[in-house]
Structure formats: structure tokens, C-alpha cells
């Protein structure tokens with residue numbers, strides 16, 4: 386079947402929606418709930434538990450429970466669950482697989498296609514990790530959609546005729562996103578996005594936890610930090626306390642028998658006022674201002690031109706957050722969408738646009754922006770590692786941009802085009818996305834030959850980079866599928882030893898592999914060398930000796946640094 390569902394894979398909770406009768410409908414999970422905790426755990430026999438069942442066991446078996454995995458997406462780190470180590474993708478895949486099962490049950494179809502939302506400020510590595518998690522869960526991920534854009538879609542569907550500039554302020558469990566959108570005649574245009582991947586409700590919880598721990602230590606001279614069971618209960622009570630303080634002025638945290646002293650059980654009892662809590666999170670709240678400034682700046686839209694500030698994400702229920710943004714922008718924010726469901730609904734709307742499940746008269750057209758700068762490594766003056774920008778951040782996509790470069794030395798016949806994403810002016814500080822090589826440049830004086838480099842980036846996350854030698858028209862290109870950049874898609878280069886060229890490079894490859902597995906050397910250099918090693922083996926298999934020589938030189942230079 387063709388149904389595509391929308392999924393909001395959140396830091397603390399996950400929701401899914403599907404288009405029914407032209408409108409998004411939230412899908413109920415196996416517990417008949419609309420909201421599924423983003424929690425994965427194991428039971429006593431080692432079976433995987435997801436959602437409510439895993440959350441319930443967190444208190445009794447915290448070491449067998451993983452929470453807030455979204456914060457680790459894209460990192461090489463592993464998390465332990467029982468006796469096994471998992472990648473963040475594998476844990477998220479468990480959540481998504483659970484969603485796939487309950488969505489299939491709910492719709493009575495075998496659901497295999499999804500639009501998954503991510504924070505606008507997720508970089509490509511984090512986006513790819515999300516796609517990989519979806520793939521492992523048995524989904525074809527049709528589109529990765531920015532969460533604030535999704536929220537705006539869910540708002541836009543019922544306000545198609547309005548013309549306005551909307552600032553979406555999305556503060557969730559673990560991430561903060563600000564997005565500026567322009568809406569007119571059913572077209573929703575994203576003007577700019579910015580945010581903080583490590584800011585959200587979880588950080589507010591931590592401030593409360595730290596406060597409670599300190600108070601307990603002051604009173605009882607006991608540090609609860611090392612006690613995983615006490616910490617799990619404390620976390621759960623801190624969340625309850627925080628949520629209570631959104632509606633009442635003060636609340637009491639009571640955790641009986643949290644520790645023992647001289648054979649007697651001790652309770653944690655502490656009154657926390659809203660004012661105290663507000664003081665604890667003051668600095669964090671102020672951190673939201675920077676991304677707001679960047680978005681206003683990049684979009685060229687001033688505060689006065691804003692028609693609406695749309696609040697999304699559970700943490701925007703905290704009164705001080707609303708007051709702060711109202712004061713900062715001089716405009717009352719509105720909660721026009723349901724902060725819990727808007728993102729999943731928007732993802733379902735995007736799914737409906739893709740599969741044609743939406744009503745004919747509700748045609749919505751959407752553009753988005755690339756949240757990070759894209760460019761190539763180039764020579765600039767004496768800087769060999771300069772990030773030459775081709776598509777600046779917050780450019781509306783789909784987009785094609787071209788830049789012209791010149792040969793750097795006399796008789797240069799080749800160039801390596803290395804594609805990077807990020808905001809640093811030093812290329813190697815950014816994420817390396819791909820590398821290719823163009824040969825056949827006519828031998829002339831430095832600066833006499835032109836190479837045109839063009840970047841095309843579309844809404845499906847496909848980035849095509851091409852290089853063309855102006856004088857000959859000779860061209861080479863690479864397509865980086867930002868959504869499906871898993872390793873399997875790469876060529877299997879393990880058979881390089883069988884190639885005739887292998888002998889010339891065997892010693893270097895062995896040395897490089899040894900170096901990569903050793904503890905020596907800079908991490909960034911090693912990542913680059915790993916990429917070159919792949920390209921070298923590929924060139925050897927393809928029998929391209931000149932290209933292999935180039936990669937050999939790069940590897941040598943990196944190992945010597």
C-alpha cells in the first residue's frame with residue numbers, strides 16, 4: 386500500500402500521524418495512547434521493551450533503560466543496555482520499529498514508508514543517523530522534515546488564506562529551534578532556521594536535580610549522585626515538580642526512603658517555588674535569544690514585521706519562557722497549535738503531499754532552507770584549508786549555485802574537490818561530506834585555467850556537486866544523498882589487493898591502516914585519512930593510477946602532520 390505516515394521522533398516522546406479524510410490524525414499506540422515515551426529498555430529475560438513499558442521499568446531497572454537517545458544521534462558513542470552496547474541509531478530504530486508495528490495495527494496496512502521530523506538545526510550527520518534508524522526499523526524514509534516546518538504546516542493547513550510572517554519557537558525535551566516562515570496563498574516559505582541542539586526540558590530537569598541533590602547533601606551529608614536507583618527516582622520527581630510549577634507557585638518534592646543513614650531510612654523533602662526554579666534556569670532561557678537574533682538577521686525580517694510567534698514543544702508551557710519571548714520580541718506568542726501533536730501532524734501532511742492523500746483544494750506548496758553552510762576546501766592566500774562557501778546557510782532550497790576557481794600552480798592537471806558542511810572558515814573543522822577528483826586540466830600557468838564548481842541541493846536531501854573545466858568542458862561530479870548515505874551504498878573496496886596496481890600502494894595502505902587503529906594522531910586527520918583510504922582503494926580497483934597517486938600523497942601528508 387501507499388500510505389506514508391508522519392513521525393515526530395522526540396527526545397522525550399514520540400508521536401505518529403496519518404492522513405484520514407484529508408486531515409491528519411494521531412495514531413494510537415498499543416496502549417491506546419497518542420504519546421509514546423522515547424524510552425527503550427529490557428525486561429529480566431533481556432527482551433526489548435519500548436515506550437510506556439520501558440518507562441515504567443526505569444525506576445526498578447535504570448541500568449536496563451535508555452532515555453533521551455535523540456541527543457546522541459550522530460555521535461560515535463555507544464550506549465549500554467543490559468549486557469549489550471548499542472549505537473544511538475539502533476536504539477532509535479527500536480522506537481521507530483515499535484511505531485511501525487502500532488501504525489500497521491492501527492491502519493490495518495503494512496506500513497513501510499515514513500516522513501520523519503528532525504530539529505531544523507540537526508546537521509547532516511544527525512539527519513543521516515535518523516534515516517539509518519528508520520531504515521533499520523524497516524521504513525523507507527521518504528523525507529526528513531524540519532520540526533518547526535512541520536509545526537507550521539499543521540498550522541498552515543487550516544489557515545491557508547492568511548498572509549503572514551511566522552516565527553516558530555520550538556523548545557522541546559532536548560532541542561531548541563527557531564524558524565522564520567512566510568506564508569502567502571498556500572505557499573509556505575522557510576526564510577531562516579537556527580537553534581541549539583543541546584537545549585531543552587532535559588536541561589531544566591538537570592538544574593532541578595542538581596538543586597535537590599545539593600539540598601539533600603547539605604542536610605544529610607550524603608551524595609546521591611552515584612546511586613543509579615536514587616537518581617532515576619529523582620529524575621522522575623524533578624520532571625513532575627517542573628511540570629507542576631508551570632501551573633502552581635510552589636510544590637513539594639517528597640521521595641521516601643531514598644537513602645539510609647545509621648540504619649534508618651531517609652526521605653528527600655523539599656519545597657521548591659516557581660521563583661526559585663526560574664532563577665535556576667535563567668541562563669538557559671537567555672541562551673534562546675541568540676538563535677532568535679540569527680534568524681531575524683538571516684531572513685532580513687525585523688521584529689515589527691512579525692505577524693505571529695507560534696509556540697511549539699512541551700517546554701513552552703513554562704510561564705517564564707512565554708514571558709521571556711514576549712518581552713524579547715515585543716509580541717505576545719500564541720499557542721495556536723497543540724504543542725504535543727503539531728509536529729507529527731505536520732509530518733503527516735508532508736507525507737500526504739508526497740503521496741497525494743490530501744484534499745485537492747488544500748494545496749500547500751513548501752520550500753525549506755539549508756540550515757548549514759555548504760562549500761569546498763580551497764586554497765586562499767597561504768591557507769590550504771579554507772572553507773570556500775558555495776551555498777550559505779539559510780538559503781532557500783531547492784537551489785543551484787556556482788563558483789569559479791583557478792588553477793593554483795603552473796602545470797596543474799588535476800584537482801580534488803572536497804565537499805564540507807559547517808560554519809567554520811577552516812574546512813577541516815566542518816563535516817566532510819564527500820570527495821571527488823577531476824583530471825585533464827590543460828597544462829598552463831597558474832591561474833590561467835578555470836574550474837567551475839556547481840552545487841545543487843534539493844528538498845529530497847540530494848546534493849549534487851559538479852566540477853567543469855571551462856576551457857575543455859571536461860566534467861566530473863558527485864551526488865551526495867544526504868538521506869541515504871549509509872556505508873553499504875559505497876563500493877566494496879575489500880578486493881583492492883587483486884588489482885594490478887595494488888603492489889605500488891600495499892605498504893602505504895598497511896601503514897595507514899595500522900596508524901588508524903592506533904591511538905596516535907589527530908582525530909580529524911584520521912577521519913580524513915579514512916576517507917582518502919577508501920578513495921585510494923577505489924582508484925586502485927578502477928585501475929586509475931594517477932588518481933591513486935593523488936590520494937596517496939594526501940594520506941602521507943595527513944600521517945606526517
Ligand SMILES: Nc1ncnc2c1ncn2[C@@H]1O[C@H](COP(=O)(O)OP(=O)(O)OP(=O)(O)O)[C@@H](O)[C@H]1O
Pocket residue numbers: 394395396397398399455556557558559560561585586587624627628629631697698699700701702703724725
Ligand atoms: N506543563 C509543562 N511544563 C513544563 N515542561 C513541560 C510541560 N509539559 C511537558 N514539558 C516538558 O516538555 C518536554 C517535552 O516536550 P516535547 O514533547 O515537545 O519534546 P520532544 O519532542 O520529546 O523533544 P525534542 O523536540 O526536543 O526532540 C519535556 O522536557 C517535558 O518535561
Ligand SMILES: [Mg+2]
Pocket residue numbers: 393394395396532557558698728
Ligand atoms: Mg519535539
